[in-house]
Amino acid sequence: MLELLDAWVERGWLRRIDRALVRWLKELEPSTPEPLLLAAALCSHQYGRGHICLDLSATLLDADATLSLPPEGDLGEEMPTKPSQWLEGTQLEGWLAAIKGSPLVNTEASPLVLVENRLYLRRNHGFEQAVAGHITDRLAPMEVSPELKPQLDALFGPGLNWQKLACGLAFRMPFTIITGGPGTGKTTTVVRLLGLKQQLALASGQKLRIGLAAPTGKAAARLTESIRGAVEKLALPDAVKAAIPVEVTTLHKLLGVIPQSRHFRHHHQNPLHLDLLVVDEASMVDLEMMSALLDALPASAQLILLGDKDQLASVEAGSVLGDLCQGADLGGYDADTQHFLEGLCGESLAAFTQGQSALAQCRAMLRVSHRFGSDSGIGQLARAVNLGQSEAALKLLRENRDDLKLLPIKDDGVALSRLAIEGYRGYLQVLNAERSSERDAWAAKVLAAFGRFQMLCALRKGPFGVEGLNQQIAEALKANGQLENDHGWYEGRPVLVTRNNYTLELMNGDVGICLRVVEADGSQRLRVAFPVVGGIKWVLPSRLSDVETVFAMTVHKSQGSEFDHTVLVLPDTLSPVLTRELVYTGITRAKSCFTLAAPKLGLLAAAVERKVERASGLREAFAGL
Numbered sequence: 239m240l241e242l243l244d245a246w247v248e249r250g251w252l253r254r255i256d257r258a259l260v261r262w263l264k265e266l267e268p269s270t271p272e273p274l275l276l277a278a279a280l281c282s283h284q285y286g287r288g289h290i291c292l293d294l295s296a297t298l299l300d301a302d303a304t305l306s307l308p309p310e311g312d313l314g315e316e317m318p319t320k321p322s323q324w325l326e327g328t329q330l331e332g333w334l335a336a337i338k339g340s341p342l343v344n345t346e347a348s349p350l351v352l353v354e355n356r357l358y359l360r361r362n363h364g365f366e367q368a369v370a371g372h373i374t375d376r377l378a379p380m381e382v383s384p385e386l387k388p389q390l391d392a393l394f395g396p397g398l399n400w401q402k403l404a405c406g407l408a409f410r411m412p413f414t415i416i417t418g419g420p421g422t423g424k425t426t427t428v429v430r431l432l433g434l435k436q437q438l439a440l441a442s443g444q445k446l447r448i449g450l451a452a453p454t455g456k457a458a459a460r461l462t463e464s465i466r467g468a469v470e471k472l473a474l475p476d477a478v479k480a481a482i483p484v485e486v487t488t489l490h491k492l493l494g495v496i497p498q499s500r501h502f503r504h505h506h507q508n509p510l511h512l513d514l515l516v517v518d519e520a521s522m523v524d525l526e527m528m529s530a531l532l533d534a535l536p537a538s539a540q541l542i543l544l545g546d547k548d549q550l551a552s553v554e555a556g557s558v559l560g561d562l563c564q565g566a567d568l569g570g571y572d573a574d575t576q577h578f579l580e581g582l583c584g585e586s587l588a589a590f591t592q593g594q595s596a597l598a599q600c601r602a603m604l605r606v607s608h609r610f611g612s613d614s615g616i617g618q619l620a621r622a623v624n625l626g627q628s629e630a631a632l633k634l635l636r637e638n639r640d641d642l643k644l645l646p647i648k649d650d651g652v653a654l655s656r657l658a659i660e661g662y663r664g665y666l667q668v669l670n671a672e673r674s675s676e677r678d679a680w681a682a683k684v685l686a687a688f689g690r691f692q693m694l695c696a697l698r699k700g701p702f703g704v705e706g707l708n709q710q711i712a713e714a715l716k717a718n719g720q721l722e723n724d725h726g727w728y729e730g731r732p733v734l735v736t737r738n739n740y741t742l743e744l745m746n747g748d749v750g751i752c753l754r755v756v757e758a759d760g761s762q763r764l765r766v767a768f769p770v771v772g773g774i775k776w777v778l779p780s781r782l783s784d785v786e787t788v789f790a791m792t793v794h795k796s797q798g799s800e801f802d803h804t805v806l807v808l809p810d811t812l813s814p815v816l817t818r819e820l821v822y823t824g825i826t827r828a829k830s831c832f833t834l835a836a837p838k839l840g841l842l843a844a845a846v847e848r849k850v851e852r853a854s855g856l857r858e859a860f861a862g863l
């Protein structure tokens with residue numbers, strides 16, 4: 239087995255760390271049967287791809303597809319034995335028996351845990367148990383005042399309105415999930431909710447300690463902006479408005495990062511001082527972070543998660559929001575919740591009682607987009623993609639609507655370069671035209687203009703990956719006289735921070751632009767301007783190590799951001815990362831115009847028809863409740 243794993247590592251099929259785990263297990267227990275060693279290697283490999291566990295029965299059905307082996311493009315001769323070949327003839331019962339019999343599994347502090355057909359690395363099982371446990375503790379309904387209906391009617395108007403019902407659920411349940419697509423009013427709803435809750439608390443002589451958090455700095459900045467706008471619009475006394483926080487922090491900052499460690503300052507022994515916490519962009523929160531967050535939240539504090547369940551799952555392992563929102567389209571309300579919600583809206587909700595579960599009682603799905611009306615191309619395209627209707631999606635893209643464009647691209651890259659030159663012209667013009675403005679104001683204008691256009695792509699490598707596209711676009715802008723240079727540090731270079739830097743207080747996902755500034759002594763120097771709450775942070779390029787040029791950005795990195803015009807560049811071959819969730823996330827980053835640039839249109843259909851599910855036991859954890 240170890241030789242086989244060596245061959246897989248050499249081929250790039252398996253990570254070194256997966257093999258190291260297996261070697262360690264064999265050292266711990268030299269008599270470990272090979273089927274368990276294989277399962278451990280695959281389990282570790284799956285974890286690297288975002289899965290919380292290895293589903294053994296799914297693996298037996300299609301081992302190579304489950305692990306997407308061999309990687310794209312590996313057509314070499316003399317293939318090593320594939321997992322499917324090694325497992326040929328293996329029955330689930332036999333595999334489970336070999337796993338269960340080992341002291342490495344399901345014994346005290348054993349490195350592996352088996353639950354039904356799911357094999358976990360112990361720490362992942364721990365995180366999953368912790369998340370399920372903390373949420374289960376928050377599923378008991380609270381008493382609701384009869385005054386709630388008129389109060390909600392005053393905020394949302396009479397009748398059936400999912401925003402109102404979401405708000406109602408958040409008065410009834412200590413844990414609430416509000417999910418919905420772009421512009422369905424998640425922020426609006428939660429701000430009205432916070433206004434009402436704080437108003438009631440202040441009237442009874444208390445003040446709620448409210449926290450607002452998002453997974454990345456970019457998402458936090460965007461949310462701060464939209465919450466501030468929504469609070470201003472509230473028809474509430476100034477004293478109440480002043481008691482609603484508008485500043486959103488990152489989850490890392492909220493929990494208190496301890497540098498060089500996986501631990502946080504806040505945990506169950508040093509909980510957060512909060513009565514209510516709202517976490518936006520919850521689809522980006524991975525299982526480990528969710529576990530840390532719930533551990534740090536006092537039992538008395540209410541938690542509200544906001545997010546779009548159909549977006550890509552977190553970059554790190556897990557698909558917490560997706561798992562918790564399984565079946566949310568159906569409603570799934572039991573008789574008590576149905577009665578409560580019908581009392582609030584005065585209409586029958588009998589159509590929303592299928593698929594009942596304990597979790598469904600604290601979930602509301604917002605169903606009407608206020609940003610994209612029914613005739614909006616972006617809205618219709620997002621819906622078609624979400625439903626897996628690839629033909630309808632293509633038809634919409636071909637209709638040449640104002641807000642949807644289709645750009646077939648050829649090998650020479652000319653069309654794409656032309657689009658980039660056009661798209662990035664705006665911020666480069668602002669950069670030059672506003673140079674004489676005050677320094678921070680200039681940078682703020684350049685950054686705002688840069689945020690109006692963004693190219694997104696699926697992959698990192700290859701001509702249609704982030705590296706190839708960045709190079710191509712920078713070259714095109716330089717050749718067109720818009721940039722002074724196309725490598726190293728140059729004025730106009732937009733950069734993305736790729737790793738949290740606590741010293742500089744820059745977070746993974748932050749975007750800055752390199753500008754030539756005049757120093758106090760009259761000398762000129764390149765500095766990178768980053769938007770921060772209340773101003774601009776200027777950083778010398780030499781202090782920035784983990785950054786990359788961001789004319790093109792992966793869709794993964796774009797989560798939590800929006801751009802007026804978003805271009806999604808598809809690759810020329812089908813890759814495992816190209817999925818419905820990725821295309822949907824790319825489309826929904828667009829505020830007013832979306833362009834699909836594709837060398838092969840057929841790939842759109844293939845991607846849209848492929849929905850990924852990350853293996854985890856979170857759904858099962860709530861199924862029986």
Ligand SMILES: Nc1ncnc2c1ncn2[C@@H]1O[C@H](COP(=O)(O)OP(=O)(O)OP(=O)(O)O)[C@@H](O)[C@H]1O
Binds near residue numbers: 401424427
């Ligand atoms: N009930 C409503 N009636 C009219 N307009 C609304 C309503 N709810 C929200 N809006 C408007 O729709 C827009 C989007 O709302 P909001 O930002 O709350 O949505 P969201 O779901 O948080 O969006 P996203 O997370 O995609 O940015 C805002 O301009 C908001 O003022």
